[in-house]
Amino acid sequence: MKICVFCSANSNIEPVYFEKTRELGEWCAKNGHSIVFGGCDMGLMECVAEAAYSNGGMTIGVVPSKIEENGHVSPHLSVEIPCDNLSDRKDLLLLKSDIVIALPGGIGTLDEIFTVAASATIxxxxxxxxxxxxxxxxxxxxxxxxxxxxxxxxxxDWHRHIVVANSLEEIKNECKD
Structure with missing residues (x-):
């Protein structure tokens, strides 16, 4: 399964977010799931990529030109897909994935969540x-x-498009469907 991960590119956040993100990346790799993500080398994005990549997992980074220009492309990419902007990135992330997991994040993560959910509703x-x-x-x-x-x-019911998981076990159950 190709699992898209939306998440924060910030590093000054609660350590538990990194711990659970690392756990998710490791589980994905060890179970043959690929990670599709924003391709950035910061925050939770880099954490999930490094965890998956170092455990033999496939990581697919969809990298906007601004990330490339600013020198923030993750070194933990199996495949890099360049794109022009954030709209292109969202389209490609959705196209290249089977399911989406939203980890803690900010405005960009919210934008991604609602773009996917809104397009599913119609x-x-x-x-x-x-x-x-x-x-x-x-x-x-x-x-x-x-x-x-x-x-x-x-x-x-919004739960048809957005599901809440409070643990990795609940994520595993959702990924079986």
Missing amino acids: GYHRKKVILYNISGFWNSLIALLDDLQQKGMIRG
Whole structure:
């Protein structure tokens, strides 16, 4: 399975996020899953790539030209796919993956999550996004989605497109489907 990982490129964040990200990358590699990610050498992006790559896993980095220009391409890439910008990157990440896992992240990660979920709601694909809710990181977003649904702003049940996993075991179960 090709697992797309959305996550933070920041390094000054809680150590538990790195611990769980490393664990995910190792599990992917040891179980023959490829990592598809943003190709950056910083934060959780580099952590998941290094963990997968050093355990013999395939890592596919979709690298926007700005990342390349700024010298921040991960050295842990099996395959580098260059692209022009973040819109192209999102399209390619989705195209090259079977499922998406969102680790802790910021504005870019939110943009990626909602791009995938919104396109699924209108039928462009059937891929789901798994929010890896490490230490309750996504609790506020989950509450917001529940509130939007209660107010009638989301057609159907948002859980059809965005799934919450609180542990690696729950991720493993979602990846079996």
